[in-house]
Amino acid sequence: MIKSRVGLLLGGAALLLALSPEARRAVRRWAVKGTEGVLDMTDMAKSAGAAVQRRFAAPSDTIIPSDRHTQH
DSSP states (O other): OOOOHHHHHHHHHHHHHHHOHHHHHHHHHHHHHHHHHHHHHHHHHHHHHHHHHHHHOOOGGGOOOTTSSOOO
8 A cells, every 4th residue: 555645656756767768868957957047046146246245345445444533
């Protein structure tokens, strides 16, 4: 008796991948496209973060050192 539909589905998928070269090729293509998508999103997030940092970074000539205006 099968205890879980998920187990049945995973077992069937494993059997299909073990026996079918075409299924393995399809899964490999999907994995490559998925990895490519994740890497593209990571690059976009890094670029967006760098752009935000550049936009809000204060230029070094406008920063006033704290020891300039101290009174003794």
